Each structure stands twice: as C-alpha cells, then as structure tokens.
Amino acid sequence: VINLTDRLKGIALEIFTGETMADIGTDHGFLPIYLLEHEICTKVIMVDISEGSLEKAKINCMEANPNAQFDFRLGNGLEVLEPGEVDAVVIAGMGGLLMVEIMEKEISKTKTYKKFILQPRSAVGELRFWLVHNGFTIESECLVREGKNICEILTVSNVCEKILNFQIMQESPESIRWEVPDWHRGKDDDLTEDYILRKIAREEKILKGKMNSHTAERKSTIENIKYLKEILEG
Ligand SMILES: C[S@@+](CC[C@H](N)C(=O)[O-])C[C@H]1O[C@@H](n2cnc3c(N)ncnc32)[C@H](O)[C@@H]1O
Numbered sequence: 001v002i003n004l005t006d007r008l009k010g011i012a013l014e015i016f017t018g019e020t021m022a023d024i025g026t027d028h029g030f031l032p033i034y035l036l037e038h039e040i041c042t043k044v045i046m047v048d049i050s051e052g053s054l055e056k057a058k059i060n061c062m063e064a065n066p067n068a069q070f071d072f073r074l075g076n077g078l079e080v081l082e083p084g085e086v087d088a089v090v091i092a093g094m095g096g097l098l099m100v101e102i103m104e105k106e107i108s109k110t111k112t113y114k115k116f117i118l119q120p121r122s123a124v125g126e127l128r129f130w131l132v133h134n135g136f137t138i139e140s141e142c143l144v145r146e147g148k149n150i151c152e153i154l155t156v157s158n159v160c161e162k163i164l165n166f167q168i169m170q171e172s173p174e175s176i177r178w179e180v181p182d183w184h185r186g187k188d189d190d191l192t193e194d195y196i197l198r199k200i201a202r203e204e205k206i207l208k209g210k211m212n213s214h215t216a217e218r219k220s221t222i223e224n225i226k227y228l229k230e231i232l233e234g
Contacts, residue, residue, distance in 0.1 A: 002030050002033050002034040002064060004031070005146060006144045006146060007144050007146040007151050007153075008030055008034070008092075009144075010119075010142060010144040011090055011117050011153055012031060012034055012035060012038075014088075014140075014153065017039075018042070019040075019041060019086075019087040019088050019115075020041060020042065020043040020044070020085075020088070021035065021043075021045070021086050021090060022045040022046075022047055022081055022085070022086045022089050022090070023044065023045070023046055023092075024090065024102065025048055025049070025053075025093065025094050026046040026047060026048050026054070027048060027053045027056060028053075028056050029056070029058075029070075031092070032044035032045075033060060033061060033065075033070075036065075036068060037064065043086070044071065045071045045073060045081065045085070045086060046061075046071065046072050047073045047074075047077075047080055047081070048074065049075065049076050049077075054074055057070075058070075058072060076102075077102035077103075078102060078103075078109060078110060078113075079105070079106075081113075083112040084112040087113070087114055087115060088113070088114070089113045089116050090116075090117045090119075091103075091116065091117075091118050092117070092118070094120070095120060095121050095122045095123055096120035096121070096122055096123030096124050097122070097126060100127060103130075104130070107134065110158075111158045112158075113158060114157060114158055115157055115158070116136070116155075116156040116157075117153065117155055117156075119151055119152065119154075120154075124152050124154075124179060125173060125175065125176075125178035125179035126173045126174070126178070127154070128181065129173035130173070131154075131156055132164060132169075135160040136156050136157065136159075136160070137156065137157045137159055137161050138155070138162070139156065139157050140154075141153065141154050141155070141183070143191045143192060144191075145191060150191060150194065150195045150198070165182065168181065168182065176203075176227055176228065177227065180196060180227075180231055182231070184196065184231055185230075185231045185234055186234035188234065193232065196228055196232045200225060200228045200229065203221055203224045203225045203228065206221050207221045207222065
C-alpha cells in the first residue's frame with residue numbers, strides 16, 4: 001500500500017472518483033499507483049521523459065500490484081497523449097517555466113484536457129500569469145507543507161471564465177501580485193500566514209542588501225513588503 005506525502009495527498013484530493021488521469025513527469029509513480037489502489041481512477045497514464053524514471057515507476061507498480069495493467073509512456077510532456085485522452089493532467093514537482101513550456105507546445109491540444117493539477121517547484125507567479133493570459137482558469141489553490149517547504153497546488157480548468165481584477169492583468173509576470181495573488185487575502189490559516197511571512201522575510205533581506213542603494217532602487221521592495229503585509233492582514 002502506497003503512503004503518500006502530504007504534497008502528493010494534496011494533489012490526489014483534486015482528482016475526483018471516476019476521472020481518468022495522466023501524470024506527466026511521474027518519476028516514482030506513487031500518485032497514479034495510489035489513485036488506482038484507492039479506486040479513485042480506473043485509468044492512469046504514467047509519462048516521463050527519462051527512461052530511468054519510468055523504470056522506477058515500473059518497479060514500484062510491480063511491487064504494488066503485479067497483476068494490474070499500468071500504462072507507461074516514455075516521452076516529452078503531453079506529446080505521448082492523444083487529444084482529450086484523460087480528464088485530468090497532473091504536472092508536479094518541476095519548475096513552473098518547464099510546465100509552461102509543456103503546456104504551450106501544442107496549445108490547442110493542451111486545451112482538450114479539462115483539468116490540470118499543477119504543483120510547481122519555482123516560478124509560480126510566471127505560471128499563473130501564463131495560465132490566465134492563455135485562456136485557462138485557476139479554479140482553486142491550496143498550500144501544503146513538505147518538510148521545510150510550503151508548496152502551492154493549482155487546480156486549473158481549460159475554460160476562460162473568471163474575470164480577474166484589472167490591476168493584476170496589468171502587472172508583469174515577475175510581479176509580487178502574481179507570486180502571491182490577492183486571492184490569498186484574508187485566508188487566516190497557519191499555513192497561509194507562514195507562507196506570507198516567509199515572503200516578507202525574503203523581501204526584507206533583499207531590502208537590507210539594498211541599504212546603500214538609491215531610494216528609487218529600494219522602492220519596489222518596499223512596495224512588495226507593504227503589499228504582502230496587506231494580504232497578510234486581510
Ligand atoms: C522531480 S520529479 C517529480 C516526480 C513527481 N511528479 C512528484 O511530484 O513527486 C520530475 C520528473 O519529471 C520528469 N520530466 C522532466 N521534464 C519532463 C518532460 N518534458 N516530460 C515528461 N517528464 C519530464 C523528470 O524525468 C522527472 O522524473
């Protein structure tokens with residue numbers, strides 16, 4: 001029986017019973033194995049660009065259930081899937097910019113999958129920016145603790161529905177408003193608080209490093225801190 005980490009459990013919770021899924025960059029394959037074992041999915045596809053990673057998944061599948069039929073595909077991103085072949089696509093544990101690269105490669109095909117669950121290791125702001133500028137909707141988000149880290153999980157649909165406020169749409173992809181969007185405001189759970197406090201600490205460190213710089217150079221960092229404090233206070 002597979003025991004998932006809180007991060008992978010958080011992703012599993014976004015998949016509903018009866019949905020089919022593909023795990024892009026599956027590596028160890030724990031998430032799809034868990035989804036099959038718990039009869040949440042009847043069909044899972046494990047994709048990885050690395051033969052070694054896919055080999056790991058195969059060994060873990062054999063150990064979990066030697067009789068089950070698992071579907072392994074060696075390849076780059078969504079290339080090895082048919083259009084609309086699964087309901088949900090998971091891309092987890094890689095950089096946000098690599099996720100963008102994978103999703104934008106053949107965007108009309110990407111749009112044939114209804115749901116994406118994305119757990120980026122970096123560049124979450126740039127990922128959000130790309131998603132909402134390319135006709136995807138961030139339906140929900142959650143945070144999960146993983147050791148010393150706090151990870152974001154984004155559940156995204158392929159429809160363009162939510163109208164975001166004008167201000168955020170004007171911001172550059174690197175803006176703090178994409179990294180910690182307004183929609184985190186007023187969430188008064190410990191994890192969100194910890195998450196925002198860490199961002200404030202990072203900005204304060206940057207500001208310290210700019211101690212001898214001109215006011216103009218310090219301005220954006222000061223504004224970032226002010227913004228993060230507003231989000232924290234709700
Ligand atoms: C750090 S592992 C993450 C494993 C798992 N998804 C998780 O979240 O625990 C990243 C995996 O993505 C694979 N990968 C990287 N780029 C890829 C791509 N373009 N297409 C498919 N797999 C890719 C790597 O080979 C590696 O096995």
